[in-house]
Amino acid sequence: MRRNFQSRATLRQTALVCGLLIVLLLLVVIVASVIGSQHLPLAQSLCALSRASDCGLSAEQKAILLDIRLPRILLAGAVGMCLASAGAAYQALLRNPLAEPYLLGVSNGAAVGTMVSLVFLAGQDWTRPVFAFAGALIASFAVYQLARGRAGASPERLILAGVIVTTFLSSAIVFITTMMDATRIRSFTFWLLGDLSGSTSGLLIIALVVSIGGSLVLTAYARPLNLLMLGERDAFDLGVEVSRVRLGVFLSAGLLVGTSVASSGSVGYVGLVVPHLIRLSFGSDNRLVIPAAALAGASFVIIADMVARTLIAPRELPVGAITALIGAPLFIYLLKRG
Amino acid sequence: MLEVQNVTLGYGPRPVVTGVSLVLSRGEVLAIAGANGVGKSTLMRAMNGGLVLASGNIFLDGVQLQHLSRRTISRSIAAVAQEADLRFPVTVLEFVLGGRYAWASTSAWGWETSDDIAIAENVLRETQLEEFGARLMTELSGGERQRAVLARALATEAKILLLDEPTANLDLGHQAAVLALVRQRCAKSGTAAVVVMHDLNLAAEFAHHILLLKDGRPIAFGSPADVLTESLIREVFGVGVLIDAHPLTGVPRVTPVHELPAI
Numbered sequence: 001m002r003r004n005f006q007s008r009a010t011l012r013q014t015a016l017v018c019g020l021l022i023v024l025l026l027l028v029v030i031v032a033s034v035i036g037s038q039h040l041p042l043a044q045s046l047c048a049l050s051r052a053s054d055c056g057l058s059a060e061q062k063a064i065l066l067d068i069r070l071p072r073i074l075l076a077g078a079v080g081m082c083l084a085s086a087g088a089a090y091q092a093l094l095r096n097p098l099a100e101p102y103l104l105g106v107s108n109g110a111a112v113g114t115m116v117s118l119v120f121l122a123g124q125d126w127t128r129p130v131f132a133f134a135g136a137l138i139a140s141f142a143v144y145q146l147a148r149g150r151a152g153a154s155p156e157r158l159i160l161a162g163v164i165v166t167t168f169l170s171s172a173i174v175f176i177t178t179m180m181d182a183t184r185i186r187s188f189t190f191w192l193l194g195d196l197s198g199s200t201s202g203l204l205i206i207a208l209v210v211s212i213g214g215s216l217v218l219t220a221y222a223r224p225l226n227l228l229m230l231g232e233r234d235a236f237d238l239g240v241e242v243s244r245v246r247l248g249v250f251l252s253a254g255l256l257v258g259t260s261v262a263s264s265g266s267v268g269y270v271g272l273v274v275p276h277l278i279r280l281s282f283g284s285d286n287r288l289v290i291p292a293a294a295l296a297g298a299s300f301v302i303i304a305d306m307v308a309r310t311l312i313a314p315r316e317l318p319v320g321a322i323t324a325l326i327g328a329p330l331f332i333y334l335l336k337r338g
Numbered sequence: 339m340l341e342v343q344n345v346t347l348g349y350g351p352r353p354v355v356t357g358v359s360l361v362l363s364r365g366e367v368l369a370i371a372g373a374n375g376v377g378k379s380t381l382m383r384a385m386n387g388g389l390v391l392a393s394g395n396i397f398l399d400g401v402q403l404q405h406l407s408r409r410t411i412s413r414s415i416a417a418v419a420q421e422a423d424l425r426f427p428v429t430v431l432e433f434v435l436g437g438r439y440a441w442a443s444t445s446a447w448g449w450e451t452s453d454d455i456a457i458a459e460n461v462l463r464e465t466q467l468e469e470f471g472a473r474l475m476t477e478l479s480g481g482e483r484q485r486a487v488l489a490r491a492l493a494t495e496a497k498i499l500l501l502d503e504p505t506a507n508l509d510l511g512h513q514a515a516v517l518a519l520v521r522q523r524c525a526k527s528g529t530a531a532v533v534v535m536h537d538l539n540l541a542a543e544f545a546h547h548i549l550l551l552k553d554g555r556p557i558a559f560g561s562p563a564d565v566l567t568e569s570l571i572r573e574v575f576g577v578g579v580l581i582d583a584h585p586l587t588g589v590p591r592v593t594p595v596h597e598l599p600a601i
Contacts, residue, residue: 005471007429008432008470011447011449091426193598222441223439224439227436227439230424231419231423231424232435233388233419234419236388237388237416237417238436238439238440238494239411239412239413279427281433282427283428283429284428284432285432287448
């Protein structure tokens with residue numbers, strides 16, 4: 001589409017796209033904070049969001065807005081930002097349009113890490129992301145090593161490696177689940193599918209800091225990733241310190257995925273859907289794709305969560321069910337297109 | 339500029355390249371020829387610092403290659419591999435701008451400067467791709483893509499070009515154009531080029547020196563007239579040839595004598 005008239009992405013275009021996506025994100029945050037099982041009045045809610053006074057909202061409405069809905073929306077945004085920017089970076093690094101934290105088994109690695117911290121270490125807030133980070137890293141290195149053939153990793157081989165690691169880790173998850181008591185098992189099953197309701201304020205702050213910081217770090221790696229996307233040999237020849245960049249991207253993407261899983265379980269397909277929509281509209285330059293995917297990913301998960309909590313209100317669906325509903329067909333489409 | 343001293347290397351214990359030495363000076367074009375799988379590409383990768391040497395040394399302007407940073411090497415040496423991997427849609431201009439990576443500075447926020455753009459547009463013109471800047475790499479024909487890969491190498495403005503079969507997919511006209519372009523760069527700006535070539539006649543016309551490899555060992559090194567002899571070619575390729583002089587340029591002309599059954 002844009003390709004007919006434009007030959008490259010520019011800093012100006014990137015700034016413009018990101019600016020528009022920030023405006024969109026703010027609108028989505030506002031809409032999502034008034035819509036829910038109980039609708040809140042828009043004008044008063046806006047007033048309460050921007051000021052400390054209650055602006056004519058009842059005490060109950062204010063509590064819903066500021067104590068329940070807003071933290072959840074911020075968490076959804078952070079999770080979307082983490083997963084979309086990590087997905088975009090994995091795709092470029094592994095030269096694979098199908099790479100995605102959930103499909104690669106990285107999310108499951110982080111889930112095992114989180115569960116270990118919850119079950120064996122009584123789940124202190126800070127141990128959850130740390131263990132999730134470790135789990136994500138171990139899983140991503142395992143997949144990377146498994147997928148490397150003599151001729152490099154083909155997309156199919158990588159996905160197969162992801163399936164193997166995912167099933168292996170799933171049995172680890174089942175094993176840990178059986179050591180829990182029956183009441184916790186149900187909430188864990190929910191959490192595994194991606195659940196934004198069970199977080200704490202400590203985790204929210206960690207998620208917000210990591211999502212923004214990690215996306216910025218990945219954006220800083222965008223130019224070498226542009227070359228890695230076209231082959232490790234070529235990138236090396238053109239001056240990229242391949243192993244240093246690879247380690248840096250694996251660490252930051254692992255941290256992003258780990259943080260997201262620690263606070264909300266495995267939300268699938270965000271890292272696949274969002275970067276692809278960005279690439280379809282603006283091309284493949286990672287200096288644009290990574291920050292734009294981060295911002296669009298935040299909006300995407302906030303919207304998906306809004307659907308998840310309103311569709312059969314007052315009951316809720318796991319947000320991961322909604323993202324998978326959108327993501328799985330797209331994955332099939334990409335696979336067919338080859 | 340580039341000096342290879344008695345280099346031996348390989349993958350695993352078996353050496354692929356054994357005891358190769360050569361010196362590349364400004365403006366020189368050196369062709370490497372030999373049968374398939376004799377270590378030509380391995381030697382090229384080693385000259386770019388991409389492989390660890392088992393023994394011997396490679397010097398870039400008097401400094402051992404392994405003591406230089408990747409970026410420093412890439413500013414001086416540009417390599418063109420045989421195939422580019424294109425799973426993501428990138429435009430030709432974006433692809434060629436990749437050649438400017440080693441010159442990136444933090445002051446441009448990780449983006450290309452107007453100088454970078456001017457250099458890229460210039461090499462697109464030189465490789466007859468100026469119309470193609472906004473096209474996707476995947477939309478190009480094999481020959482156009484190969485020229486884009488060469489354009490990216492030229493965009494690095496490196497003073498040493500390592501070209502691995504740069505004319506493999508090209509028709510006669512574009513073969514001549516690509517080689518003429520490399521030759522012109524070498525004559526004008528003192529660039530030196532090492533080119534792996536299968537076509538001995540092109541090598542004779544185009545290169546100042548030819549290195550013949552057999553089983554990773556240097557068999558002959560010298561001017562085309564010294565190297566392209568019936569006995570050496572029979573030794574390296576196992577075929578009989580007739581050698582005469584090109585009627586226009588006087589360089590050796592190689593005609594294979596095929597021992598084929600009569601039709």
